[in-house]
Amino acid sequence: MMRPTPSRYHRKSSLSKAYPRPVPPPQRTLLYTVIAAFLFVCLLFYASPSVPVIQDISLFHHTPTHKPPAQKNSTSGDAKWYSDWKWLYPFSATITLEEDRSVLPPLPQRPPIYTFYDSEAEKAEKTKAAENKLLLLWRRAWWAQGFRPVILGRAEAMNNPIYETFQGHKLQPQLEADLVRWLAWGQMGSGILANWLAVPMGPRDDHLLSHLRRGDYPKLTRYEGLGAGLFSGEKSAINAAIEEALKSPKLKQSKSLLDFVDHSTISVDHNPDAIAFYDANANAEHYKAITSKLADDKAAGLQSLAQLITSHLHLTFLNTFIDGFAVLTPYPDNAHVLTQQALSLADALRSCPSSPIPSSCPPNRQDCTPCSSISPPPVKTPEYFTNASAVYTIGTVPHPFTLASLLANTKDITTRHIRRDTDRDRWLSAVTEKTLGKDLGGQSRIVSLKETVAGEWGSARGLWMTEDPTPNHKDLEYHFGFQLAPFNITSPTLDNLPLSRKEKQAADQTLKMQKEYLANAQEVLKAKGEKDEMVGTREMVEAWNLADTEAWRFVRAFMARERVERTKWEEEERAFAGAEEGRGKGWGNWFDRR
Structure with missing residues (x-):
């Protein structure tokens, strides 16, 4: 039997004689290489708490560039942003070269x-x-x-x-x-x-x-x-x-x-x-x-007409989201306090607005379901986010330090506890597990959340905020397009649940402790100065939870930019008819209104 002729890729050429194959490295050199790689991994894991553990391998190959210039109207308090088409890149710092400046989608042109x-x-x-x-x-x-x-x-x-x-x-x-x-x-x-x-x-x-x-x-x-x-x-x-x-x-x-x-x-x-x-x-x-x-009485008639139109705007919102509201509540036993503002808002949104003609529909939608004919849509508290076009989602994104304090039931967060006893990016993992599964890392999860918060489809079906109250009453009215009835902040889930007196006392005590942890965490988030111990602790927690931190900064910046854009427009239009006059500012004024 004849042997097959070797292909041209197997034939020896004259070049192989002139340039012989390199001799494999000795075993000792290979051992040194393995040890060096091991030490490099250890260095990454046990690095100083103030140095983030890199999760994006592209950072190692990032060509040094100058920091992009700050854009006009791109700060509000501690929130900073940079509008760019690369807003879905997982970590904003790789574009802005600033840890605390988030990349947001370009502002849509308002015709x-x-x-x-x-x-x-x-x-x-x-x-x-x-x-x-x-x-x-x-x-x-x-x-x-x-x-x-x-x-x-x-x-x-x-x-x-x-x-x-x-x-x-x-x-x-x-x-x-x-x-x-x-x-x-x-x-x-x-x-x-x-x-x-x-x-x-x-x-x-x-x-x-x-x-x-x-x-x-x-x-x-x-x-x-x-x-x-x-x-x-x-x-x-x-x-x-x-x-x-x-x-x-x-x-x-x-x-x-x-x-x-x-x-x-x-x-x-x-x-x-x-x-x-x-x-x-x-x-x-x-x-x-x-x-x-x-x-x-023309003036009285116009006032009634304004009330009627407001009720129809609100009714149209309720008829759009017929399946009600989803207030995201991951870790409900330990972090219920984070949902209070969202639950209170959902309760106000689902309530039928007062109307001079309660059974009426808008002139363009005479086939609507009047508020007087339906029971208030449900408010559900799922631990995870799901895509549903007929459900309006309200999500509160906590800073990872806030979440760590609530889950550990303590104000004293240590490096040892974070690195040994906690998983990375726990909030993102919890709220995206239903849609993304359990195997993906924070880098993929943060991209999905950004799309949900700021994408065209998601932003029309949900409102996202941080635990530090960012939207005020006027922010919310311009977000939804209609005036909201005044209401007080309460804890609906505790007040309405069929609890015994003893259970109610225990629940109230738990909520009281959670409020203390939240207040302490907010002080930690406001701390400044390199020598401040609270700053070092906060940075350590942020380094361990890069994706959760990115989510918190992104949502904070997105809401802040929305307010800055509207405020700038209001200043330009203040001299003309229909301008705002004497409106309150902040959550406190909203919830205290009677």
Whole structure:
């Protein structure tokens, strides 16, 4: 039998003679290599507590770079952030080169939505005050849906170059007011124009709302069923429609620009599901009690209308999350105190709002389930997170030192206890075990949590905060888009559980101790200075729990940036109608309101 011919990869070449194979290293050299590797691993494990144990191998190969410059409006208290498309990278420090600066997703562009309000018109003071509340309601609802509300006045209309031509016409008051509104919009530019009684009343991922948030309006468009309630378009098309109207022979006999502008100038889109317009026609058809009150006392009628719209915004939220609320409660026996604020918020959100017409539905959703017809949706306290589109999740992310103190039932956390008696990243492991299993490390879990907190899908279905109260009452109202009824912080699970007197006393004592551990942990988190013993302990715990620490900083920064963005916008709009006045600040003011 012939032997197979060796392939060209097995044949000896002349190069093998010129460059012979290297001789294997002696056994002694191999032994030295093994010992060196062993010592290197030991060095990593027993490093100083202030030096984090590296979990991301890419850090070893990170090319030295300069720290990226701090961005404008990127700090709030101790929270720091850097907006970048690399926000889903597990550990922010590899990008920011700062331990305490979190990488957040770039802020979505908020397209402007305009409304017109003539604050110079002669009206009773009570009427103006009631209208101002409706304007505030309008601003809050559109802000929560991702837009930048702007209230225009006659001054913007007068700055439009077409205004001079407009002044030369004698028009009916109703048409004159309509054209002034269009002139103000045309001066500002591309965007959306809405009546201040037209509010978004639907889920955030509604088709029209998603389209409008993209900020691209190729055609001047109105929407079927809304009359003059909502338009979108580009500046050139807006001003072209005004100029067409001013040249129309029907100008003096009309009451609205829509009466005589050619249909090809303004296209008509289908009737939107997510916009509620409380104009005179809708009120007369669905809310006769409001119409009667407006006729008797306009200011009182407007106040009732504001209450009705607020209740419908809240009702729409409840009809969106029909399966209720999930307040994440990992380690319920030891860390119940961390869920108190979340439970109190969930209880307020699930409660039916007060309404002048309790059995009513929004004008765009007459098939809704009224609050008076349903029992409050449930509040569940799972130990882990699950993806469910009809459940609203409220999560409290504790600092790893806070969690360590609560789980150990002590204020005195030591290096020995952390390294010998605790697993790494216990909070993340607990809340993601259901969706990610038990085998993944903190690096994969933190990416999943970031997507849940700040991704487009997750952020519309949940609110995340830290144990240090970050959102105040106003933060939450602008987050949800409607005013919340005042309520006090309580412990619903203790008050409502069927416990005996002895069991109740034991539960109260446990909660009291947990509050002490929490208060002490918050002092540790505020400590500063290299020589401070509390700082060293905190840094040691952070080094042991890199992913849990990243989660805590990420959520803290995400909520802080949301507040900074809104505060900056409020300062810019403070001089105009519908601005906030005399609102309280902080959780204390919220829970103390009566």
